[in-house]
Amino acid sequence: MKSEYDILVIGGGPGGALAAWTAAKAGLSACIIEKRPAIGAPVRCAEGIGKELLKEFMEPDPRWISADIQRARIVAPDGTSIALDEGRAGTEVGYVLDRKFFDRELVWKASEAGADVFVKTRAVAPIIEEGRVCGATVEFCGKRCDIRAKVTIAADGVESKFARWCGIDTTLPLREMMSCAQYLVTGIDIDPHSNDFYLGEEVAPQGYLWVFAKGERSANIGVGIPASKSKPGMRAKDYLDRFMKERYPDGRIIECVFGGDPVSRPLSCTVADGLMIVGDAARVVDPITGGGIGNAMITGRMAAEVAAKAIATGDTSKAALMPYDEGWRSSKMGRTLERNYRVKEYFITLSDEKMNTLARSIEGINFSEITVMALLKEIIKRNPKLLLELKHLKDSLG
Amino acid sequence: MLTIHREICGYCGACVSVCPEGALELVDAYLTVDTGACIGCGLCTKACPLGALEVTDEE
Numbered sequence: 001m002k003s004e005y006d007i008l009v010i011g012g013g014p015g016g017a018l019a020a021w022t023a024a025k026a027g028l029s030a031c032i033i034e035k036r037p038a039i040g041a042p043v044r045c046a047e048g049i050g051k052e053l054l055k056e057f058m059e060p061d062p063r064w065i066s067a068d069i070q071r072a073r074i075v076a077p078d079g080t081s082i083a084l085d086e087g088r089a090g091t092e093v094g095y096v097l098d099r100k101f102f103d104r105e106l107v108w109k110a111s112e113a114g115a116d117v118f119v120k121t122r123a124v125a126p127i128i129e130e131g132r133v134c135g136a137t138v139e140f141c142g143k144r145c146d147i148r149a150k151v152t153i154a155a156d157g158v159e160s161k162f163a164r165w166c167g168i169d170t171t172l173p174l175r176e177m178m179s180c181a182q183y184l185v186t187g188i189d190i191d192p193h194s195n196d197f198y199l200g201e202e203v204a205p206q207g208y209l210w211v212f213a214k215g216e217r218s219a220n221i222g223v224g225i226p227a228s229k230s231k232p233g234m235r236a237k238d239y240l241d242r243f244m245k246e247r248y249p250d251g252r253i254i255e256c257v258f259g260g261d262p263v264s265r266p267l268s269c270t271v272a273d274g275l276m277i278v279g280d281a282a283r284v285v286d287p288i289t290g291g292g293i294g295n296a297m298i299t300g301r302m303a304a305e306v307a308a309k310a311i312a313t314g315d316t317s318k319a320a321l322m323p324y325d326e327g328w329r330s331s332k333m334g335r336t337l338e339r340n341y342r343v344k345e346y347f348i349t350l351s352d353e354k355m356n357t358l359a360r361s362i363e364g365i366n367f368s369e370i371t372v373m374a375l376l377k378e379i380i381k382r383n384p385k386l387l388l389e390l391k392h393l394k395d396s397l398g
Numbered sequence: 399m400l401t402i403h404r405e406i407c408g409y410c411g412a413c414v415s416v417c418p419e420g421a422l423e424l425v426d427a428y429l430t431v432d433t434g435a436c437i438g439c440g441l442c443t444k445a446c447p448l449g450a451l452e453v454t455d456e457e
Binding site for chain 2: 034035036037042044047050118124157158159160161164165170171172173174180181227228230231232236237256257258259260264
């Protein structure tokens with residue numbers, strides 16, 4: 001471990017790995033610290049990612065792909081099912097990853113490009129001098145030392161403590177923190193190429209329950225509900241256990257995964273003097289699906305690109321790092337996040353009856369593309385009686 | 399005060415970012431609470447997917 005780097009990355013998930021990988025490829029000295037003793041474990045994720053998004057970063061490799069997803073099914077409270085099929089739509093759906101291997105692969109790429117990696121190494125405080133972030137005090141097996149950096153990238157996930165220590169409020173309101181529980185279940189009859197989403201007050205109020213194929217007879221089965229809806233006997237784990245008992249009483253649970261998923265708007269600013277924030281820590285998670293892997297990679301890469309330019313000019317002030325914040329916000333990702341946030345805010349107001357009505361209106365339709373946008377456009381088109389109510393939703397689509 | 403039921407805790411960190419005081423921290427597989435900073439508001443008890451956190455009266 002050196003005492004000084006161009007870029008110090010806090011957190012070894014996909015966002016941090018892409019930041020360090022990009023920085024190292026640009027010829028900068030970069031260092032990733034990860035507080036866990038292993039990269040990729042324990043998993044805190046349902047592991048789904050869009051095919052196109054993934055391919056923007058690397059070629060899919062069977063070593064870290066658990067399932068090739070060709071269909072998505074949305075199941076309304078009354079059982080009405082909307083199927084989105086790759087074959088019929090002519091577009092791609094996604095993969096379910098094996099994050100233990102995927103995250104390692106990304107960090108290995110960063111390391112191979114020249115980045116240093118330190119596991120079981122935790123940031124305990126930022127180094128702040130004259131109002132600017134100059135690195136972090138880190139701890140490894142009880143020993144503390146300072147790592148200085150021209151730019152520090154906070155990629156510390158949903159907890160997002162580092163930015164908070166630097167004075168940026170990353171606190172999530174309960175209603176925008178999804179409280180999640182998931183089992184990796186094996187020995188069950190599932191469609192090995194489908195990701196299924198179950199909606200409704202019974203299965204997951206204001207959230208959803210997912211069955212993401214993980215192999216021929218295995219799946220990630222999980223529930224996410226807003227923390228504001230969670231109470232004794234009605235926590236994410238309770239909903240999950242009820243579903244398991246009803247649907248898959250003989251399924252064998254070989255892994256328990258718990259976690260929080262931020263579904264708020266992104267942070268109002270993701271840069272400060274000497275500091276950039278990426279991925280879940282920046283709250284760039286899709287508010288509808290809760291998916292964050294791809295956006296973490298996008299923001300990690302973009303942060304390092306902007307940091308490299310700033311370092312080259314010798315100015316890593318907030319103003320010099322601002323093109324990162326402006327860049328992702330005005331990108332397709334940024335625009336989709338804003339749109340989906342508004343759509344989510346509409347959908348959580350729907351009663352089960354209303355969801356059933358909307359689902360029935362688009363049941364059996366052949367969708368030409370598998371996107372939230374395509375679904376919504378069809379819903380609006382097919383429900384002229386709900387025009388007034390859906391106007392707000394329509395306006396959200398921009 | 400906040401009681402962490404360690405036999406239930408899944409050390410996922412879902413509680414950490416809803417804490418308005420920044421009193422919770424997950425150190426690998428061990429959740430810590432800064433008792434000086436914790437105000438006993440109980441928000442974290444709702445974020446926990448398992449029910450491992452409880453606000454109790456005892457000091």
